[in-house]
Amino acid sequence: MLYFLAERLPFNLFSYITVRSGAAFCMAFALALWFFPRFIVWAKRQGATQPILSHAPAGHHRSKQNTPTMGGAVIAACALIATLLSVNLSNVFAWGGILTIALFSAIGMLDDVRKIYHKQNDKGLSARLKFVLQILAAAIVSALLLFVSNLNTLLYLPFIKEPIADFGLYMSFFWIIVFVSASNAVNITDGLDGLAAAPGIFAIATLTVFVYISGHAQMSQSLLLPSVSGAGEMAVIASAMLGALLGFLWFNANPAEVFMGDSGSLSIGAFIAYLAIISKTEALLILICFIFVVETISVILQVGSYKLRRRRMFLMAPLHHHFELMRWAENKIIVRFWIIALLSNVLALITIKIR
Numbered sequence: 001m002l003y004f005l006a007e008r009l010p011f012n013l014f015s016y017i018t019v020r021s022g023a024a025f026c027m028a029f030a031l032a033l034w035f036f037p038r039f040i041v042w043a044k045r046q047g048a049t050q051p052i053l054s055h056a057p058a059g060h061h062r063s064k065q066n067t068p069t070m071g072g073a074v075i076a077a078c079a080l081i082a083t084l085l086s087v088n089l090s091n092v093f094a095w096g097g098i099l100t101i102a103l104f105s106a107i108g109m110l111d112d113v114r115k116i117y118h119k120q121n122d123k124g125l126s127a128r129l130k131f132v133l134q135i136l137a138a139a140i141v142s143a144l145l146l147f148v149s150n151l152n153t154l155l156y157l158p159f160i161k162e163p164i165a166d167f168g169l170y171m172s173f174f175w176i177i178v179f180v181s182a183s184n185a186v187n188i189t190d191g192l193d194g195l196a197a198a199p200g201i202f203a204i205a206t207l208t209v210f211v212y213i214s215g216h217a218q219m220s221q222s223l224l225l226p227s228v229s230g231a232g233e234m235a236v237i238a239s240a241m242l243g244a245l246l247g248f249l250w251f252n253a254n255p256a257e258v259f260m261g262d263s264g265s266l267s268i269g270a271f272i273a274y275l276a277i278i279s280k281t282e283a284l285l286i287l288i289c290f291i292f293v294v295e296t297i298s299v300i301l302q303v304g305s306y307k308l309r310r311r312r313m314f315l316m317a318p319l320h321h322h323f324e325l326m327r328w329a330e331n332k333i334i335v336r337f338w339i340i341a342l343l344s345n346v347l348a349l350i351t352i353k354i355r
Contacts, residue, residue, distance in 0.1 A: 017212065017232050020086045021239035028082035028240040032247020035074050040251065040258050043068030048116050050259045067256055070112045072264020075244045076105035082240035088233050092149045093278055096141055097237040097271065103137035104183055104270035108263035124262070131180070134266070138179035141274065142172040150229060156280045158287075161224040161355040178282050179273045185292035186269030187262060188299055188318050193254035195320060195334050199291045199341035200268045201245050206288050206345040207275035208238040213352070214279045224355040226280040234278055241271060254331055284351065290344035291337050295319050 043049065050069035080101060087094045110133075111124035125133070145151045146169065153171035154163035167174060190196035213219045215232020245268070251257045260268075272289065276282045286293055295318040302317035315325040323333045 017215075017235055021208075021235045024082045024086035024236050024240035025243040027085060028078045028243030029247045030243075031078040031081060032074065032244050033250065035078060036071065036247065036251045036258060039071065039074050040068050043070065043258070050115075050261070067259055069116065069259040069261040070109065070263050071248055071252070071258040072105060072112075072260040072262070072267060073109055075241075075248050075260060075264050076101050076267050078244040078247065079237070079241045082243060083237045086240065087236045091230050091233040092144070093151075093230050094233050094237060096144050096149065096278075097234055097274055099144065100137075100141050100179075100270050100274045101237075101241070101267050103140065104134070105263050105267035107133045107137060108261060108266040111266075112261040112263050134180045134183060134270075135176055137270070138176040139172070141179065142175040145175065145277065146172050151278065152226075152228075152280075154226070154280065155282070156226055157283050158281075158351050159354050163226075174282070175273075175277055178277060178285070179270050181296075182273035182276075182285065182289065182292070183266045183269035185289060185296045186272070187265040189292050189295040189320075190260060190265040191318060192320055192324075192330055192334055193256040194249055194252050195337060196265055196268070196292075197245055197249045197252055197260065198334075198338045199289070200272065201242060201249070202338075202341050202345040203272050203288050203292075204238050204242055204245070204268075204275065206348050207272065207279060207281065208235050208242070209349060209352075210279035210281050210284075211235055211238065211275055223352055225352065228278060228280065231278050234275060238271075238275060241268075254334060284348055287344050287348045287351075291341045298322070 044066075048068055048070060049066045080098060083094070083098060089095070107125075107130065111130060115124040117123075124130075146153070153167050153169070155165045155167060155171075155174070156163050186196050186200060189199070210225070211231050211234040213223060213225055214228040215230060215234070217227055217229070219225075220227040248258075248260065248264070252260065269292070272285070273282075276285050276288070281288070298314060298319035299317045301313050305311055305313045314322040316322055320333050320337065324330065
């Protein structure tokens with residue numbers, strides 16, 4: 001709406017991506033602050049609370065039982081409303097971002113609803129079905145990028161100004177892997193109050209810088225970054241998601257009043273992947289999403305170690321549970337993980353100047 005107003009007003013303020021990004025952020029944040037208290041009351045009345053895993057640390061059963069879940073649906077709704085009011089809807093990348101948030105949030109909502117209905121955390125969608133749905137959603141968005149947008153199929157690595165390969169149609173398989181990996185990595189990390197939300201905010205903020213530069217011909221040329229015409233519009237959607245996430249964190253900070261659930265973690269992870277794909281920074285996700293990567297690796301190592309040696313590497317996986325069982329205070333774990341996530345994203349931003 002704001003973009004099309006720019007064509008009808010005597011001033012062109014709303015034609016600027018930065019202005020519409022700021023507006024999208026403020027709208028999403030305000031919507032989140034308005035919706036979440038009402039959603040929390042409604043969820044408690046409906047019994048839409050988070051079932052706790054039976055093998056989770058004992059403290060979770062005492063402090064997190066009966067906390068409303070599926071807050072990710074509100075995050076997605078606030079971000080999408082602010083996006084539709086601010087973004088240029090003739091931009092194909094914008095529709096790809098909207099589709100990514102909607103599809104992965106819908107998968108998460110299916111999983112959350114089943115868990116709530118059965119009152120058990122392990123009674124959601126089966127791992128196989130969830131994986132298939134994620135691949136299908138990723139394939140739809142990848143097809144849009146491959147056949148409708150002008151996005152190239154080149155692969156770039158950090159610190160190298162020239163692409164290392166052109167995968168052509170096979171790039172879609174790589175993109176699907178990025179989507180599924182990122183969405184599941186955030187899902188694994190979402191285990192403590194605010195643990196996934198803040199690193200998600202840092203990651204999206206960093207990628208917002210990258211997509212804005214990629215969409216700006218002069219800046220991308222000056223900084224020797226890949227130039228993607230139209231990618232800058234994604235800064236508007238990213239800002240909307242940042243506003244919605246910040247509003248969620250207001251209520252998710254320890255002690256949490258609401259959890260994001262799979263409807264939030266899957267959509268946030270997939271959106272992070274989408275921003276990385278658009279800005280051609282897929283390889284840099286290892287640094288941008290460092291906390292998510294470490295948490296995922298801890299699970300892989302735990303499972304692998306037990307299957308091969310019948311011994312566990314950690315007291316419990318993911319890694320944040322290991323520190324819980326070491327009797328670290330929950331706030332200490334959360335804040336230290338936030339600090340690491342912030343530092344890794346600062347390092348990722350520094351790579352802009354190293355080519």
